[in-house]
Amino acid sequence: MSTTDVTTSNFETEVLNSDKPVIVDFWAEWCGPCRMVGPVLEAISDEHADSVKVVKLNVDENQEIAAKYGITSIPAVYLFDGGEVQKQSIGAKPKSALEKEFAEYLGQA
Numbered sequence: 001m002s003t004t005d006v007t008t009s010n011f012e013t014e015v016l017n018s019d020k021p022v023i024v025d026f027w028a029e030w031c032g033p034c035r036m037v038g039p040v041l042e043a044i045s046d047e048h049a050d051s052v053k054v055v056k057l058n059v060d061e062n063q064e065i066a067a068k069y070g071i072t073s074i075p076a077v078y079l080f081d082g083g084e085v086q087k088q089s090i091g092a093k094p095k096s097a098l099e100k101e102f103a104e105y106l107g108q109a
Contacts, residue, residue: 003038003045006055008062016083018053021105025056026066026076033092034075040095041077044106051107052079079105 003025006014015022025041027034038056045054059066059074069078069085079087079102089101099106 002042003054003056006057006062008064011057011062011065014053014055015080018080021052021079021081021086023052023054023102023105024078024080025054026059026069026071026074026078027056028058028060028074030060031074036092037075037077040093040098043095044098044102048106052102052105081105 004014006024015024023041023044025034025037027038041054041056045052057065059071073090075090075092077089077098078085086105087102089098093101
């Protein structure tokens with residue numbers, strides 16, 4: 001399945017109104033740690049596609065959404081469920097750490 005790019009125009013449909021939990025990767029092209037987290041989230045998306053959807057939102061191109069959720073440091077990985085932020089992780093982390101943080105939504109709890 002891999003990750004999908006979301007923007008201000010489709011954020012509500014793809015994230016807030018999703019029928020399953022959504023992991024949102026708030027990132028930017030110039031952010032080195034963001035590029036490290038990208039492949040980790042791709043792997044989580046592929047391995048847990050039945051449990052969660054994983055999307056990426058470029059904070060430079062979608063500043064309204066980043067501001068709405070108070071994104072001041074990236075990479076910021078937020079988990080939305082039922083249209084609300086349930087969990088958040090700031091900074092580049094290995095796959096095992098992200099899976100542990102979001103385990104209850106990945107069917108690992």
